[in-house]
Amino acid sequence: MSASLPNALTARLEADNQLPVTPSAVEAEQALLGAVLHNPEALDRARDHVRAEDFFEPVHRQMFEVMCQRRDAGEAIDWKLMKAVLGNADLGGVTTGQYIARLASEAITVVGAPGYARMIAEAAQMRTVYETCQAGAARMTCGAVENPAAYATHMIEQLDAVASAALAEHARRVTLGHSVTSVLARVDQVRQGHAPRGVPYGLPKLDGYTLGMRPSQFIVLAGRPGMGKTTVALHVALTAARRSGAVGFFSLEMGADELSERVLAATAYDPREPELITYRAIAEARGLSPDAMGRLQEAERACAGIPLWIEPQAGLTLAQIAARARQMRMRAERQGIPLAAIFIDHIGLIRPSKRYQGNRVQEMTEISSGLKGLAKELGIPVVGLSQLNREVEKRQDKRPQLADLRESGSIEQDADVVLALYRDAYYLEHKADRTDVEEDRLARCLNELEIEILKQRSGPTSRITCFCDVACNVLAEAAR
Incomplete structure (x- = not known):
């Protein structure tokens, strides 16, 4: 020695x-x-x-x-x-x-x-x-x-720092010269059709306005209950998984079976068929015809190879979400595909740390900044669903605004893109004593959903009208 x-x-x-x-x-x-x-x-x-x-x-x-x-x-x-x-x-x-x-x-x-x-x-x-x-x-x-989960959780948190160390290479310091060279190389690839602009939303107009979901973006999909947030999120997640790579879907509200029922309904959807298969019909099961079962079996085969990975555990902390997202990234790399995006349904159900216990505004600030940090660390878009506050219901025009984001202005501040959802049909359906004019309007907008770009750091704001059959979990750009 x-x-x-x-x-x-x-x-x-x-x-x-x-x-x-x-x-x-x-x-x-x-x-x-x-x-x-x-x-x-x-x-x-x-x-x-x-x-x-x-x-x-x-x-x-x-x-x-x-x-x-x-x-x-x-x-x-x-x-x-x-x-x-x-x-x-x-x-x-x-x-x-x-x-x-x-x-x-x-x-x-x-x-x-x-x-x-x-x-x-x-x-x-x-x-x-x-x-x-x-x-x-x-x-x-x-x-x-004793409870083994406590030991496992502690060990996962300790080991996650090691697992994440190799994933943050892209976030390290670079010179301006190297960075602009990288940008121009990507521009050249896009111009030659060799590389996508971003992970697609699956709605051509929205992709055109936003250039798709770009790396390191924190994207907020906001709306009141009943506006179709999960419908839109699943449509975008499925599109991303089919075209761009693996997608992680953290469902803090619904179980894996509920989400899968929605995916099957969307995949089996065919407007030319006399029988539309809703996800409620799939859940009830007894009323499905042999023809419907045949279409669902075809949908099952179509879904088998889609790398959409569902995490259905409720009450996850931000640290647990980050750890599992990193594990997904490594799993995707082992399979030779990129991790394209992470979805969280929804932000309000993330269990906060004890640091700001009792101060909901500070808790949400910590969560939103953490999600933005995770997007930068992994170099992928992170999409968080968010509830809007009840102030929307008090206005005559119930279309959402940035100020309606619930509990914290930090979500608006941290987000790179904020997409707000609005369905006029929802409010008309729940209104008592509708007038003839309102009945006519309901008939015309029954399957319409508006997606409004309320914020975009590097692009315009705009409103896009889509076809949306919420019962079948189907979303498509409206033909106008």
Whole structure:
């Protein structure tokens, strides 16, 4: 074993002539620190990948932290400074000067700094995995029988940081030159028809106004109850899953069977058939004709290969949604397809953390900013369904406005796109003593749904009228 290793580490390595159980990359730490002593530019390249707390050896951790502080202050980094930092540290029988000289003599080049930095970070992540598993095993072998979900939840939260580390590569710092080159390359691909502008909504006019659901966007689909939020969300999710890749659908309100009934009704829909199959008819089952059963079996076959993954558990926290979304991303990559989008039905049912317990406005602020952060981290659109407040019902014109978003202005602030839904037929159907004029209007707008773009960071606002048969969960652009 090298005499240049700090004494504390030497003791760990040589105890019982065994290697340490804990994963480490001490030689990579030494090589990186030596490179910084030779050329501080190595530190600039390394810091995109490693932090001081990732270093296994405390002496190395202290050296790296001081190097970062000096670099940020615009001050020099040299062996005299490091000698002062180390002081009288126990370095296994060598002086601090000898140890620093050894680091410098075995240093890597600036070009190799990122690779060694990643190695150090990966060792730190491996330690997190190892220590989490050890702690979990210790807790579960103490003899007491308790709820295993608590242990599993704790371990998932600890390990999720490791799982997400590799997923956020795209969000790291880039130069302007690299970024604009990437944009122009994408523009060229789109112009040649080789790449889509965004994940499609499945409504040509809406896709035209918005360029589709773009990466890292937080999209809010808002409406009062009965406006068809789930109908629209399932239509968009199915379109995305068929054309762009896997889609995660977090259904915090409905079970998987209820959603599947709606998907089957939409897939089996055929306006030319005399019998329309509603999702209620599928739930009741007894009244379905043999012809309807045949169409549903065809719909089943059509749905079999669609990568729409439903998470039906209620009461999920934002952290749990994020963890499962990352798992979906890795699952999709293993299958050789991208994760195209995440849908959450609905935002108001996400269980808040205890940080702002009792303050609903702050709870919703935390949730909306977290969903925007998740969209940026994964580099995909995140679509959150949102209820509008009851103030809508007090107006004569009940078309929604941005101010109607429930409980927090942060949703409006954090969202890149806000789409609001309105069905005039819903209010006419629930109105007593309709006039003849209103009866005529109801007949004309019975299957109409308006989608209004209330907010779009990089595009116009507009209103689109669609055909919508809510009972069959069918949405299509109106032919006008």
